[in-house]
Amino acid sequence: MGSTLREEEKNIAVNRKAYHDFSILETYEAGLVLKGTEVKSLREGKVSLRESFAQFENNELYLVNMHISPYAFGNIFNVDPKRKRKLLLHQQEIDRLKGQVAEKGLTLVPLRIYFKRGYAKIELALVKGKKLYDKRRVLAEREAQREVERELKHKEWGR
Secondary structure, eight states, rough: OOOOHHHHHHEEOOHHHHHEEEEEEEEEEEEEOOOOHHHHHHTTTOOOTTTTTTEETEEEEEEEEEEEEOOTTTTOOOOOOOOEEEEEOOOHHHHHHHHHHHHHOOEEEEEEEEETTTTTEEEEEEEEEOOOOOOHHHHHHOOOOOOOHHHHHHHHHHH
16 A cells, blocks of 8 residues: 655646746755745645746755745734745755856756645756747647647547
């Protein structure tokens, strides 16, 4: 009766725009430092990853611009919805990422936020921005693939 790793993870939000705007090079799992009412808002799914990114500050990594809506019953315990939130990674990973971001002009963007065994986790990606023509090419390839699948489906129905 063993459960797989994916079954233990409960997705809260996915940053679909990141997949469109960036080429994803590597992904990392990071913990997230939250205040009490933020966790309750996350459980309700009231979070937006759009326009958020990670930045380094004093050898630590912070998530900037992630919006967690205030908890409806949180009153005085609610915090600023767009505050910087500390990310938890091993120091070696932070140092490695810091070097790559500084050297190659890459960016750290959150792809999704989820709960894993009761803890809020974030999937960070080391990304490189796509040019407009790259985005168009990807859309054209996707459309061509759909067309091929549509034709195959029609041929199967024709038999």
